[in-house]
Amino acid sequence: MNKRLIKDKLASRLMFMLTVFMIALIFAIVIGLYMKSRPILVTKAPHELLFGTKWRPLKGEFGFLPFIMGTFWVTGVSIAIAVPLCLLSAIYLSEYAHKRVRAFSLPLIDLLAGIPSIIYGMWGVIVIVPLTRDVIAPFFRVFSSGYSVLTAGIVLAIMIVPVIIHVSIEVFRTVPVELREASLSLGATKWQTIKHVVIRKALPGIIAAVVLGLSRAFGETMAVLMIAGNVARIPSSLFDAAYPLPALIANNYGEMLSVPLYDSALLLASLILMAIVLVFTIASRLILIKIERRIQ
Amino acid sequence: MRTDWRKIEENIFKGLMIASTLLILLTLVLILGSVVIKGxxxxNLAMITQTPKGGFYLGKEGGILNAIVGSLLIAGGATVLAVLISLPVVLYINVYARIGSRLAMLTRFALDVLWGVPSIVYGAFGFIILLSLGLRASLLGGIIAVTLLIIPIMSRAMDEVIRMIPKELLAASYALGTTRLETACKVVVRQSLPGILTAVLIAFGRGIGDAASVIFTAGFSDSVPTSLFRPAATLPLAIFFQMGTPIPEVQERAYASALILTFLILLISISTRIIMKKFTKNVIR
Structure with missing residues (x-):
């Protein structure tokens, strides 16, 4: 056989193997985390782990509920802040804005996505923490140290803005021009067209965009670790401290090898995080793929 | 009168839209502004030319050279490894796989899923790999975790440009009697080189800035790492530890370190834009 053809065959095999490796990586992560969290899964009942509220590793009590609830609170607040902002700007940038405004704004929003989370965390500490402590909390006549659900939610909201805006703009672009024209020709104003035609048509895609943002917020670690307060109790208000799962994992890496089951518990926390994020990303990606198919 | 109401509603919402876009852009300015003003x-020069001396975290002399070098080594090493894995995969699904192939679709889907996996999970997984290899937190560990983290980022960015190459170009190359490998290396890579470089830089930037993946795997040390098996400091973690102390001088150094990190990220971001604009020499349009 020709030398060139042999080279081609070899390269093909190698590339195929790397591709399979890439797909297998997802399974490898899940299986690896599962194997390492088995010791705690076999010694404790699942409901004890998931719904237990006591976190005392030294006494062998590992209740994840405070951390799971902390994650939900922080993520919920960030979504509540980010979604209206993102939708309004995505509609503006894709429907109203002049081409030049869009060309100016989108790279800046990309830049926002490129800022490391440690910088967001630091910014949260020097700007948002005092804002919550000295302005927002006194306004509602409550006391807050500033390291709270609200602070973490605000910073997370900014961090997920680029993801949601980007995907939403892509989705708006897939709405056929003919549909808009049909609506406009019936006498609808531009806003009515957007409200009743564009948004309705784009709704599944918008939901997918929000879910992608949601899963980003779920796994965000460093910024949250610095500003959420890290108290292992279920938060009962916006001004309480929270201790989300990723912060728990990152905060205890030093001690975990000396206490029995501790490392296993932390890797179980990673597994829970991975499972939630997997469900969210797979669901939103399936929606987006469906939309992409429709326009082709 | 009805038309008036419709106009008013439209204007209210348009105002809200402009306000939220401005708010988002303003936040960016605010973040960059406060990093610069605080940092x-x-x-000073000692920050970037010295390693921490004794009592650095109590406010004594020294700099964060260890973290700067550590971050560059980890991100650099990870970027090289990630290119070696990403580029073949992306070439495979675009050149070798048939159009509409299941495997290509599955790979893209897997990349999207991997892109969404939080960096702390890559950190935990990297830690498991290290344990199973019998290694401790080290430069190598950091490189492994960051490689896994940036592979999906790099591959997706590369796929986006390589996908756009016209199929006629490939057909023209095959018609001259080339194999798929030759077409991949000499036509596809060359045609999409600016895009590939951009993807590499984006991944490198992400690698420098990420802390959660290296917290378990790279450890931290006050000296510049001399071997792959020594723990290595990273810039984001240096910022994190300095922020964590109650001593004002050390916290101020955290702000300065943050400024250095932000500067690096901005530099990378601007270079990608320049590359996208200028390096289009070999590209057939």
Whole structure:
């Protein structure tokens, strides 16, 4: 056989193997985390782990509920802040804005996505923490140290803005021009067209965009670790401290090898995080793929 | 009168839209502004030329050279490894796989899923790999975790440009009697080189800035790492530890370190834009 053809065959095999490796990586992560969290899964009942509220590793009590609830609170607040902002700007940038405004704004929003989370965390500490402590909390006549659900939610909201805006703009672009024209020709104003035609048509895609943002917020670690307060109790208000799962994992890496089951518990926390994020990303990606198919 | 109401509603919403876009852009300015204002006063030459001396975290002499070098080594090493894995995969699904192939679709889907996996999970997984290899937190560990983290980022960015190459170009190359490998290396890579470089830089930037993946795997040390098996400091973690102390001088150094990190990220971001614009020499349009 020709030398060139042999080279081609070899390269093909190698590339195929790397591709399979890439797909297998997802399974490898899940299986690896599962194997390492088995010791705690076999010694404790699942409901004890998931719904237990006591976190005392030294006494062998590992209740994840405070951390799971902390994650939900922080993520919920960030979504509540980010979604209206993102939708309004995505509609503006894709429907109203002049081409030049869009060309100016989108790279800046990309830049926002490129800022490391440690910088967001630091910014949260020097700007948002005092804002919550000295302005927002006194306004509602409550006391807050500033390291709270609200602070973490605000910073997370900014961090997920680029993801949601980007995907939403892509989705708006897939709405056929003919549909808009049909609506406009019936006498609808531009806003009515957007409200009743564009948004309705784009709704599944918008939901997918929000879910992608949601899963980003779920796994965000460093910024949250610095500003959420890290108290292992279920938060009962916006001004309480929270201790989300990723912060728990990152905060205890030093001690975990000396206490029995501790490392296993932390890797179980990673597994829970991975499972939630997997469900969210797979669901939103399936929606987006469906939309992409429709326009082709 | 009805038309009036419709106009008013439209204007209210348009106002809200402009306001939220401005708010988002303003936040960016605010973040960059506060990093510069806080960081500049405590930035000095010692910060970037010295390693921490004794009592550095109590406010004594020294700099964060260890973290800067550590971050560059980890991000650099990870970027090289990630290119070696990403580029073949992306070439495979675009050149070798048939159009509409299941495997290509599955790979893209897997990349999207991997892109969404939080960096702390890559950190935990990297830690498991290290344990199973019998290694401790080290430069190598950091490189492994960051490689896994940036592979999906790099591959997706590469796929986006390589996908756009016209199929006629490939057909023309095959018609001259080339194999798929030759077409991949000499036509596809060359045609999409600016895009590939951009993807590499984006991944490198992400690698420098990420802390959660290296917290378990790279460890931290006050000296510049001399071997792959020594723990290595990273910039984001240096910022994190300095922020964590109650001593004002050390916290100010954290701001200066943050400024250095932000500067690196901005530099990378601007270079990608320049590459996208200028390096289009070999590209057939």
């Amino acid at each position: 500049l006063p405590s930035l």
